[in-house]
Amino acid sequence: MPLVIAVANQKGGCGKTTLSMNLAGVLGSEGGMKVLLIDADPQASAQHWAMRAGEPGLPFEVMTHPHEDVHRKIREMAAKGYDVILIDCPPGASQVVGGKDSQTSISRMAILAADLVIVPVRPSMLDYLASHQLLPLLKDVAALKEKQKVFIVVNGKPPGKTRTGAEALSVAEEIFRIDGVDVQVLPSQVTTRQAFVLSPTVGMTVTGYEPDGKAAAEIRSLAEEIAKCLQTNVVV
Numbered sequence: 001m002p003l004v005i006a007v008a009n010q011k012g013g014c015g016k017t018t019l020s021m022n023l024a025g026v027l028g029s030e031g032g033m034k035v036l037l038i039d040a041d042p043q044a045s046a047q048h049w050a051m052r053a054g055e056p057g058l059p060f061e062v063m064t065h066p067h068e069d070v071h072r073k074i075r076e077m078a079a080k081g082y083d084v085i086l087i088d089c090p091p092g093a094s095q096v097v098g099g100k101d102s103q104t105s106i107s108r109m110a111i112l113a114a115d116l117v118i119v120p121v122r123p124s125m126l127d128y129l130a131s132h133q134l135l136p137l138l139k140d141v142a143a144l145k146e147k148q149k150v151f152i153v154v155n156g157k158p159p160g161k162t163r164t165g166a167e168a169l170s171v172a173e174e175i176f177r178i179d180g181v182d183v184q185v186l187p188s189q190v191t192t193r194q195a196f197v198l199s200p201t202v203g204m205t206v207t208g209y210e211p212d213g214k215a216a217a218e219i220r221s222l223a224e225e226i227a228k229c230l231q232t233n234v235v236v
């Protein structure tokens with residue numbers, strides 16, 4: 001069975017799509033894995049990004065399924081030989097105007113189906129507090145799925161050695177501590193970089209766009225850290 005990773009957060013704009021697409025890119029191209037990304041956000045940013053890809057295309061597949069039964073779609077796709085399925089979730093808080101699916105429910109069902117939940121957060125106290133709203137849901141799920149892991153990834157730290165970067169991890173560790181949920185703030189941080197903004201315009205991920213760049217190196221070390229954490233606590 002594939003490893004199922006939900007990339008989720010209550011907040012929009014924290015980097016869910018950026019991290020899920022780039023992680024899929026590095027796992028597919030350099031990890032040699034068969035990777036599927038399910039775009040579960042009605043905004044369909046990942047799908048639009050993928051549609052801009054020229055030849056030879058992205059090193060992973062993208063499909064859209066912005067519906068509450070995303071867990072069924074995951075189960076169906078899990079039987080098709082993928083090593084990893086990533087779910088790019090919608091922001092969790094609001095209802096889709098005119099739609100039948102609540103975005104909260106989509107995220108909830110994706111989280112329920114996942115082995116690992118990655119929560120990207122911007123390195124700011126206010127963003128941490130907003131993201132913190134996801135924790136009661138994670139606690140509920142943890143009661144059912146003891147082996148589920150939650151990784152907090154700081155995304156969008158300023159370049160260079162800054163106070164923001166240095167403090168981001170310790171403050172995040174303090175805020176995201178929650179009884180009964182296996183939450184780890186990953187040491188790898190992702191910096192604000194042009195390559196993250198420019199690569200989607202040409203339908204690429206940073207490892208294809210600038211393989212020797214700093215953005216690619218950060219995504220690579222994030223993927224390695226995820227693999228390391230998972231190896232020591234196998235969830236699949």
Ligand SMILES: Nc1ncnc2c1ncn2[C@@H]1O[C@H](COP(=O)(O)OP(=O)(O)O)[C@@H](O)[C@H]1O
Pocket residue numbers: 011012013014015016017018019045155156157190191192193194196197
């Ligand atoms: N590390 C980063 N460096 C530069 N821009 C980033 C970074 N992460 C995200 N962005 C930009 O921030 C915006 C929101 O990111 P996105 O991945 O769409 O967030 P979400 O999916 O959580 O709404 C996008 O314009 C994206 O290009």
Ligand SMILES: [Mg+2]
Pocket residue numbers: 016017018041045088089
């Ligand atoms: Mg998004």
